Amino acid sequence: xxxxxxxxxxxxxxxxxxxxxxxxxxxxxxxxxxxxxxxxxxxxxxxxxxxxxxxxxxxxxxxxxxxxxxxxxxxxxxxxxxxxxxxxxxxxxxxxxxxxxxxxxxxxxxxxxxxxxxxxxxxxxxxxxxxxxxxxxxxxxxxxxxxxxxxxxxxxxxxxxxxxxxxxxxxxxxxxxxxxxxxxxxxxxxxxxxx
Amino acid sequence: xxxxxxxxxxxxxxxxxxxxxxxxxxxxxxxxxxxxxxxxxxxxxxxxxxxxxxxxxxxxxxxxxxxxxxxxxxxxxxxxxxxxxxxxxxxxxxxxxxxxxxxxxxxxxxxxxxxxxxxxxxxxxxxxxxxxxxxxxxxxxxxxxxxxxxxxxxxxxxxxxxxxxxxxxxxxxxxxxxxxxxxxxxxxxxxxxxxxxxxxxxxxxxxxxxxxxxxxxxxxxxxxxxxxxxxxxxxxxxxxxxxxxxxxxxxxxxxxxx
Numbered sequence: 313x314x315x316x317x318x319x320x321x322x323x324x325x326x327x328x329x330x331x332x333x334x335x336x337x338x339x340x341x342x343x344x345x346x347x348x349x350x351x352x353x354x355x356x357x358x359x360x361x362x363x364x365x366x367x368x369x370x371x372x373x374x375x376x377x378x379x380x381x382x383x384x385x386x387x388x389x390x391x392x393x394x395x396x397x398x399x400x401x402x403x404x405x406x407x408x409x410x411x412x413x414x415x416x417x418x419x420x421x422x423x424x425x426x427x428x429x430x431x432x433x434x435x436x437x438x439x440x441x442x443x444x445x446x447x448x449x450x451x452x453x454x455x456x457x458x459x460x461x462x463x464x465x466x467x468x469x470x471x472x473x474x475x476x477x478x479x480x481x482x483x484x485x486x487x488x489x490x491x492x493x494x495x496x497x498x499x500x501x502x503x504x505x506x507x
Numbered sequence: 508x509x510x511x512x513x514x515x516x517x518x519x520x521x522x523x524x525x526x527x528x529x530x531x532x533x534x535x536x537x538x539x540x541x542x543x544x545x546x547x548x549x550x551x552x553x554x555x556x557x558x559x560x561x562x563x564x565x566x567x568x569x570x571x572x573x574x575x576x577x578x579x580x581x582x583x584x585x586x587x588x589x590x591x592x593x594x595x596x597x598x599x600x601x602x603x604x605x606x607x608x609x610x611x612x613x614x615x616x617x618x619x620x621x622x623x624x625x626x627x628x629x630x631x632x633x634x635x636x637x638x639x640x641x642x643x644x645x646x647x648x649x650x651x652x653x654x655x656x657x658x659x660x661x662x663x664x665x666x667x668x669x670x671x672x673x674x675x676x677x678x679x680x681x682x683x684x685x686x687x688x689x690x691x692x693x694x695x696x697x698x699x700x701x702x703x704x705x706x707x708x709x710x711x712x713x714x715x716x717x718x719x720x721x722x723x724x725x726x727x728x729x730x731x732x733x734x735x736x737x738x739x740x741x742x743x744x745x746x747x748x749x750x751x752x753x754x755x756x757x758x759x760x761x762x763x764x765x
Contacts (some may be wrong), residue, residue, distance in 0.1 A: 320647060321710040321722055327651040327705040330659060332699065335662065349577040352585040361562060368699075385652065391622070392631050392656065399526055399622050447534055447618075449582055449611045449765045454599050459584040483696050489703045 318375055325493070326369045330382045333365035333388025341395060352453075353460045362404075363436035366412040367429055367477030374494035376413075376421055379432065383409030392402025404443045411439030424495075430474035437469045511628045512558050517739055518732035519634040520641045525740050526621040529747060533617050538761040539609035546613045548746050549620035557627055573618045574628050578615045582608035607765050631656045637730035646718025661705070662698065669697050679697040 318326070342362060348355025369382035377480060386394075387405025412432040417426055423466045441462065444450045481495065490496055510516065529548075536542055554564060585597065586604020593600040632653060639649035673693065681690040754760040 317649075319653075319706060320714055323647050323720070324651045324654055324710045324713075325703060327648070327655040328702045329699070331655040332662065332702050333657065335659070336685060345574065345577055347547075349581040352581065359764070360711045371548070385655070388652070389655065389659075392626070392634075394626055395622070397618065397622075399625065400618055401522070432698075435624045446764065448578070448616070449607055452582055452587055452604070452765055453585050454597065456597050460597075461736065480695060480699065482691075484699050484703070487696070487699045488698045489707075492707075499527055 316376060318377070322373050322375065322378075322493070326373060326378055326382050327385045329369045329372075330385035331389035333368065333382075337362055337365075337386065337390045338393045338395055341390075341397070352457045353464055356461050356464035357468035358472050359440070359465045360433055360437065360471070360473035361476075362440070363408050363412065363433055363469060363473045364477045364480075366409050366436065367473055368475035368481055369477060370412065370416060370432070371424060371429060371481050372490055372493050374421065374424055376416070378418055379412040380406075380409035383412065383436075399442065400433060402476065403439060403447075406453045407442050408436040410436035410438070411437070416430040421501055424498075425479055426474065428491070429478050430470045431435035431476075433469040434466055435479055439465050440465070440489045465476060510630050510633060512556060514552070514556055514624060514739070515630075516630075516735060517631045518637055518641065518736050520623060520637040520728060521728075521732055521736040522629065522739070523634075525743065526625055527741055528740075530618055530621055532747060533614050534710055535762055535764060536751075536762045537607075537610055537765040538604055538759055539613060540615070540757075540759040541751065541761075542610045544615035544750040544754060545747060546617040546620070546637075548743065548750070549624060553620050553624055557624065559627065565624060571616055571623075575612045575616050579605075579608040579612035582611055610765050630732070633730055636728060637732075638725070639744075640726065640730050641732060645720065646722065646724060650713065650718065650720070654706075654713075658702070658705065658735065662702070665698060665701050667692065667743040669694055 319465065324484045346355075346357065348359075355493075358405040363383065365386035366379035366383040383405045384402070388403040390398065390401050390405075397404070412435055415431045415435045441450070450461070453461075483494055484490060514522070529545075531546055534540065536545065553567075557564075558611040582598055586599065586601055586607055588599075588601025588603030589600070590600065590602035611689070635649050635652045637643075638644040639646060678693070681687045751760065
């Protein structure tokens, strides 16, 4: 089980998770748009939800590249179901995924605890801001709105992405469907074997 | 969507690249007038060449207009600038902000229309096949994506099933915010668990039939590309060239990132 490359089972799992998340993202977009754009920054706290695919997939499969590819697949799923941000979702997905992946690379794919997952969320936030500054004119907003956006989105991503992602996966793991994936098999003794 | 109309006959991967190219061009233009002119190109394509029912075109137009107002507002009401019109709390209406807001708004509209054209004229399956055949996306990922696309309608079924299961067990309708959040979890966890089970079954089925995800394979369906793709790119390039030239002649154009 110490292979570095993804096998077909893991690839399909990544894509299915990503596409499910993509559908959720799609449902999320109008709510966010309305809440955020009207008051300037009120939606930023929950923006982190858009990075959750990479957290969920990487936390389950624990191999290089999963975080990036999951976010890419999620954004394609979002695009194919008709995202209002059009083709820029692909770019957002790529940069958010790269951010998350960079953190994993820094810890050499060895640690998978909550601080690392939260670090991934923050790095993905940084990636998302690159797109916002390049395409959506964030640099021209007032300093107050810019600062509030950055603070709220970063703090929010810790909870809505890092913590929530880990929590969801841990709950799913309890159902037993993940027993053959790295999240369970990498433990010295599996949950279900403790007596 | 199916491969619709003239644009539907183009190669999906090249179409995506073409749209991406002109979207990048739009991001380095920072005045509302030129952005507006360039936005008209995908808008006109949408209304003349897609041959969609008028009702769909109308609802799309209205919902895009709404997003246009929202994104213009996001800079007009919170933008930096010297000429302040009105100020209250953190709301900060300025002339420069409105100008930037309009630029971003038209850019957003153009992006939306390019995305809309792409989605409405492209069959997801041919898109993934062409990504694999022209852009060398690994078959392992391409077929996983194809399986994922096929699962989209199944998730709706799954959702209906979970809802029915809840009803049978007497889970009452959520009213308070707390209950709503709980309901979200009650749906997410089983949906994910079922998705993971399905993924595993598909993977085993693929492996059992000798699928190894490598390039050592042939294709039953090939997605061609040819002079049409070049023509599409050149026509768009010409249209952009003419409009940018017009805007330059009028002295309206401003290059740079907003």
